[in-house]
Amino acid sequence: MDVKQFVMSLIETVIKIAAAVFIIMFVYDTAVKAYDYGYRVFAEEPMTLGEGRIISIYVKEEDSVKDIGNTLEEKGLIRDANLFIVQELVSEYHGKIQPGIYDLNTSMSTEEMLEIMAASAEEEDETDDS
Numbered sequence: 001m002d003v004k005q006f007v008m009s010l011i012e013t014v015i016k017i018a019a020a021v022f023i024i025m026f027v028y029d030t031a032v033k034a035y036d037y038g039y040r041v042f043a044e045e046p047m048t049l050g051e052g053r054i055i056s057i058y059v060k061e062e063d064s065v066k067d068i069g070n071t072l073e074e075k076g077l078i079r080d081a082n083l084f085i086v087q088e089l090v091s092e093y094h095g096k097i098q099p100g101i102y103d104l105n106t107s108m109s110t111e112e113m114l115e116i117m118a119a120s121a122e123e124e125d126e127t128d129d130s
Contacts, residue, residue, distance in 0.1 A: 052107030
C-alpha cells in the first residue's frame, strides 16, 4: 500500500465519520424539537402567572381556527398561533368555537380559552339532549 492510497483511505474515513456525526446531530436536534413541540401541545403555560390582563377578542362567523390563533397571538394571549391550531384540533372543543366577543385573560391556558369560546355550543348540546 503506497502513501497516496493510505491518505485517500484516511480522508474517506474522516469524511464518513463527519457525515455520520452530522446526521446523528441533525436527528437528535430534530427529535428534541419535536418532543418539545408535542409537549407544548398538552402542557403550554399561560402567558402570565398570577392575575394577568383581561383582553377582549371578537370572533367572527367566518373566522377559521388559524384566524383565531393569529388574533390570540397578536393580542398576547398565546405564544404560537400554529400551536393553537394543533391544540384546538386535539381538544374536546374541536369545531365548537362560536362567534362572539370574549373576555380572555393572559393567565388562562389555551384549554381554558377554548372552553370559554365553545361554551355556547356546549349549552346548545345540553338543551338538545334534554
